[in-house]
Amino acid sequence: MGLLRLIEDFAERSRCCVTPSELFELTEAAARELGFSRLALVHGLCFRCPGRNLIRLDNFGEWGELFVERGYYRDDPALLACQRTNAAFSWAAMHDLIPFTEKQERVLCEAQRHGLGNGYTLPIGVIGEPIGCCSFATGRSNLPSLEKCRAASLLGAEAFYQARRLHGFPARARPVPRLSRRKLECLRYLAIGKTDGEIATILGLSEATVRTYMAMLRRDFDVVCRAQLIAAALRFGFISFDDAMPSF
Numbered sequence: 001m002g003l004l005r006l007i008e009d010f011a012e013r014s015r016c017c018v019t020p021s022e023l024f025e026l027t028e029a030a031a032r033e034l035g036f037s038r039l040a041l042v043h044g045l046c047f048r049c050p051g052r053n054l055i056r057l058d059n060f061g062e063w064g065e066l067f068v069e070r071g072y073y074r075d076d077p078a079l080l081a082c083q084r085t086n087a088a089f090s091w092a093a094m095h096d097l098i099p100f101t102e103k104q105e106r107v108l109c110e111a112q113r114h115g116l117g118n119g120y121t122l123p124i125g126v127i128g129e130p131i132g133c134c135s136f137a138t139g140r141s142n143l144p145s146l147e148k149c150r151a152a153s154l155l156g157a158e159a160f161y162q163a164r165r166l167h168g169f170p171a172r173a174r175p176v177p178r179l180s181r182r183k184l185e186c187l188r189y190l191a192i193g194k195t196d197g198e199i200a201t202i203l204g205l206s207e208a209t210v211r212t213y214m215a216m217l218r219r220d221f222d223v224v225c226r227a228q229l230i231a232a233a234l235r236f237g238f239i240s241f242d243d244a245m246p247s248f
Contacts, residue, residue, distance in 0.1 A: 035144030038137035045130035047073035063114035082123035128235035177220040
């Protein structure tokens with residue numbers, strides 16, 4: 001089967017899946033046709049917060065158990081690299097995305113000893129949801145061809161999309177608030193830690209006016225405190241992490 005036909009067939013069949021296990025079985029079979037024997041679709045937060053309705057579908061076997069038992073997820077370079085790019089990457093390229101520590105080198109070496117010789121990871125980022133990824137791995141040191149890796153990216157994107165559907169994401173659809181220019185200015189100064197008084201000075205307003213804007217913003221986002229307001233603004237895309245943490 002041609003690569004494009006493989007992806008199209010997978011997309012069509014995955015839409016009919018009614019359970020996560022059914023979806024994973026279908027994804028695993030398609031990944032094997034691309035030359036990958038191991039597969040994982042995960043929300044990175046699922047290891048730190050077990051029990052929530054987060055995605056974790058994998059066939060990593062013993063390595064998957066050790067990964068959780070020994071807390072390797074805290075230093076897993078693939079999960080960390082997913083926070084630095086929107087493009088799929090080979091595991092060999094992770095050194096270009098993050099500064100490796102000794103712990104991360106050990107995680108990678110341990111994975112190789114458990115049959116994950118090399119891999120290819122697609123970051124998954126949806127505003128308001130935990131960062132996720134779809135990782136394809138092989139026991140060999142060399143990855144399948146570039147064409148097959150690119151096909152794996154398409155496969156992983158569709159598989160994670162369907163996994164989100166089966167796990168109830170998005171959990172709740174809410175209308176996006178419509179904000180005036182002044183509200184946006186207040187929101188962005190709030191994100192970098194400015195007080196109402198400081199925002200008033202910067203914008204040439206009275207402190208009472210700024211407090212009124214903040215109360216209006218809390219109503220717009222249906223939240224009760226400043227921390228929730230910043231989180232909601234990040235979720236809806238009104239501010240970015242660079243706004244809140246310029247040096248991040």
